[in-house]
Amino acid sequence: MTTGSRPPTMADIAADLGISRQLVSLVLREQPGASAQTRERVLEAVARLDYSPHVGAQVLRRSENRHLGVVFAPAHATETDIVESIYRAAADRGHSVVLSATTSTRTSATAVQELLGYRCAAVILIGSDLGTRALTSLAKRANVPLVAVGAGRRNTSHDVVRSAGDDGIAWCVEHLAELGHRRMAYVNGPAMPPAAVRLAGYLGAMDRLGLPADVLELPGDYTEECGTSAARLLLARADLPTAVLAGNDQAALGLILALARAGVAVPRKVSVTGYDDSRFARLSGVDLTTARQDPQQMGRVAVDAALRRLADPGARPREHIVAPTLQVRSSTAAPRR
Amino acid sequence: MTTGSRPPTMADIAADLGISRQLVSLVLREQPGASAQTRERVLEAVARLDYSPHVGAQVLRRSENRHLGVVFAPAHATETDIVESIYRAAADRGHSVVLSATTSTRTSATAVQELLGYRCAAVILIGSDLGTRALTSLAKRANVPLVAVGAGRRNTSHDVVRSAGDDGIAWCVEHLAELGHRRMAYVNGPAMPPAAVRLAGYLGAMDRLGLPADVLELPGDYTEECGTSAARLLLARADLPTAVLAGNDQAALGLILALARAGVAVPRKVSVTGYDDSRFARLSGVDLTTARQDPQQMGRVAVDAALRRLADPGARPREHIVAPTLQVRSSTAAPRR
DNA sequence: TTGTACGCGTTATCAA
DNA sequence: TTGATAACGCGTACAA
Numbered sequence: 074m075t076t077g078s079r080p081p082t083m084a085d086i087a088a089d090l091g092i093s094r095q096l097v098s099l100v101l102r103e104q105p106g107a108s109a110q111t112r113e114r115v116l117e118a119v120a121r122l123d124y125s126p127h128v129g130a131q132v133l134r135r136s137e138n139r140h141l142g143v144v145f146a147p148a149h150a151t152e153t154d155i156v157e158s159i160y161r162a163a164a165d166r167g168h169s170v171v172l173s174a175t176t177s178t179r180t181s182a183t184a185v186q187e188l189l190g191y192r193c194a195a196v197i198l199i200g201s202d203l204g205t206r207a208l209t210s211l212a213k214r215a216n217v218p219l220v221a222v223g224a225g226r227r228n229t230s231h232d233v234v235r236s237a238g239d240d241g242i243a244w245c246v247e248h249l250a251e252l253g254h255r256r257m258a259y260v261n262g263p264a265m266p267p268a269a270v271r272l273a274g275y276l277g278a279m280d281r282l283g284l285p286a287d288v289l290e291l292p293g294d295y296t297e298e299c300g301t302s303a304a305r306l307l308l309a310r311a312d313l314p315t316a317v318l319a320g321n322d323q324a325a326l327g328l329i330l331a332l333a334r335a336g337v338a339v340p341r342k343v344s345v346t347g348y349d350d351s352r353f354a355r356l357s358g359v360d361l362t363t364a365r366q367d368p369q370q371m372g373r374v375a376v377d378a379a380l381r382r383l384a385d386p387g388a389r390p391r392e393h394i395v396a397p398t399l400q401v402r403s404s405t406a407a408p409r410r
Numbered sequence: 411m412t413t414g415s416r417p418p419t420m421a422d423i424a425a426d427l428g429i430s431r432q433l434v435s436l437v438l439r440e441q442p443g444a445s446a447q448t449r450e451r452v453l454e455a456v457a458r459l460d461y462s463p464h465v466g467a468q469v470l471r472r473s474e475n476r477h478l479g480v481v482f483a484p485a486h487a488t489e490t491d492i493v494e495s496i497y498r499a500a501a502d503r504g505h506s507v508v509l510s511a512t513t514s515t516r517t518s519a520t521a522v523q524e525l526l527g528y529r530c531a532a533v534i535l536i537g538s539d540l541g542t543r544a545l546t547s548l549a550k551r552a553n554v555p556l557v558a559v560g561a562g563r564r565n566t567s568h569d570v571v572r573s574a575g576d577d578g579i580a581w582c583v584e585h586l587a588e589l590g591h592r593r594m595a596y597v598n599g600p601a602m603p604p605a606a607v608r609l610a611g612y613l614g615a616m617d618r619l620g621l622p623a624d625v626l627e628l629p630g631d632y633t634e635e636c637g638t639s640a641a642r643l644l645l646a647r648a649d650l651p652t653a654v655l656a657g658n659d660q661a662a663l664g665l666i667l668a669l670a671r672a673g674v675a676v677p678r679k680v681s682v683t684g685y686d687d688s689r690f691a692r693l694s695g696v697d698l699t700t701a702r703q704d705p706q707q708m709g710r711v712a713v714d715a716a717l718r719r720l721a722d723p724g725a726r727p728r729e730h731i732v733a734p735t736l737q738v739r740s741s742t743a744a745p746r747r
Numbered sequence: 748t749t750g751t752a753c754g755c756g757t758t759a760t761c762a763a
Numbered sequence: 764t765t766g767a768t769a770a771c772g773c774g775t776a777c778a779a
Contacts, residue, residue, distance in 0.1 A: 358667030
């Protein structure tokens with residue numbers, strides 16, 4: 074009998090059935106070599122004794138392990154959506170996920186370090202605050218494939234998965250142009266990692282349409298507050314543009330709320346667009362036209378990128394660009410004539 | 411030398427320095443028995459070779475382990491706040507955290523099972539969909555201390571950490587009463603786990619004030635949509651109450667947005683309160699008066715509950731009630747006369 | 748179809 | 764202050 078407090082081991086299962094430990098191992102790994110009857114008895118005993126395999130011992134002994142480390146910020150809704158989809162994608166491909174969170178007191182580097190302690194086969198970093206240089210040095214030390222999701226550019230050390238922010242913003246511009254807008258301002262927050270790509274999308278689209286660019290540069294983290302400041306700047310002008318594009322949904326939300334407080338109706342007087350299609354965008358009363366960054370696809374692509382590097386360790390890291398889709402809602406309308 | 415692809419082990423560190431493996435172990439565990447000079451050389455080699463201890467091997471060999479398993483739903487903002495605070499509290503007490511997410515395809519039971527595979531010393535379940543009965547059976551099988559955060563009641567199998575939802579709602583009622591409100595309705599969503607406690611707070615407070623209770627029962631998950639439906643019911647009445655209390659912030663938000671669309675100004679015509687003090691509540695333009703469920707404290711209390719059970723395995727599970735605090739913002743005001 | 752033997756990286760107990 | 768040695772739970776050759 075066991076002491077009672079120690080979880081059952083394979084040896085306990087084997088002893089219970091009067092068979093050898095390695096036979097139990099065979100059955101649990103679904104390998105040939107055990108009779109159908111033995112197989113059944115083992116599974117019964119596993120359930121009866123509430124046996125669960127010791128993951129630490131497994132990774133210790135196995136030649137290859139099937140654990141994907143994922144670094145994410147619990148505070149970011151967009152990232153947690155991607156985490157969910159990574160779970161699904163990994164499960165589909167027979168891998169399990171080990172999470173490590175970044176918080177105000179835990180950096181990405183700390184989180185990655187922890188995952189390396191678990192000997193994860195690869196590490197996926199979602200929306201990392203680390204720049205390409207820092208990630209490159211991390212990738213070198215880590216000695217496992219690294220995949221950065223959400224920002225960064227093609228490089229030689231790690232894979233990058235990001236949405237085509239330029240296309241997404243360009244589609245917003247085109248959507249507004251089709252509605253008849255010509256004076257469209259863009260709220261840029263350079264502090265946000267993917268800001269440069271999105272800004273480029275705005276500038277390119279405006280250029281193609283032969284319209285003058287009108288960029289408001291705003292410092293600080295790119296959240297609601299940023300949109301509020303942008304509204305202040307716009308309201309101080311002699312006349313408002315007929316449409317304002319924000320670089321993400323949070324800024325767009327701040328913009329809408331601040332405009333509403335100033336008595337400027339959206340979309341009647343000003344149309345507003347965002348980027349991400351976060352939960353805020355879908356709130357009735359906000360109902361934001363935005364470029365949807367599909368978290369499902371981001372997660373799947375990230376997992377596949379990691380597995381590709383695992384299958385072929387010599388493969389060169391790639392940049393995986395996921396197409397956003399335009400979500401038209403009621404924050405945009407034709408301009409008043 | 412190493413093969414190059416295998417991460418360095420303690421043996422590699424020892425070989426590099428020409429000392430024994432167990433001396434390295436002593437240094438890394440901060441145990442006495444190594445000279446100051448050796449200690450320094452070991453730490454230098456650890457940094458130089460990018461050594462990271464094999465957590466699996468540690469857990470396998472150690473007598474006691476210091477890993478706290480945490481089950482959470484990435485989709486719930488409130489839960490991720492608690493996750494962050496658990497990281498801090500656990501770190502303060504020398505423990506590390508292993509996360510396991512629940513998604514639409516992963517139940518709490520699955521998540522707990524995974525954590526048991528890692529041989530976590532205790533498991534904290536945040537906002538579990540499981541009822542007390544299911545948790546009890548899980549606790550029995552798990553054979554480690556279980557702590558449920560967010561819902562449930564005192565019981566003999568696992569600790570419960572929850573906010574005093576009754577007090578929080580009662581304070582909202584009292585705050586409104588002090589402003590001069592007398593006709594106050596409550597939006598109840600029985601599907602939300604802590605709904606019963608919060609409703610009791612409303613009923614008790616109204617009773618103490620000698621005011622008639624006015625409860626709107628709404629089915630479905632307790633989100634924004636629920637508030638929208640509640641607004642529809644209220645607007646169909648001959649006259650509106652002067653204040654409406656919602657059981658959580660999301661419902662309150664739906665309520666505010668729907669009232670705004672119908673031309674009913676908040677708080678000028680109707681005051682609205684919520685519960686949680688989530689990110690939505692703090693949005694300018696929403697600026698919701700609400701009972702703040704302090705995630706910092708919830709996390710800390712949950713960790714301490716787990717550690718108490720660990721330190722004294724015979725201890726009886728407790729119910730830990732965390733006091734909410736009233737956050738007065740601009741969604742409440744004196745009623746018009 | 749089953750058992751024997753070894754090792755993964757670490758902790759831990761000795762004695763030197 | 765250090766060096767043997769055993770063990771944790773499991774995977775996996777190999778022999779029976």
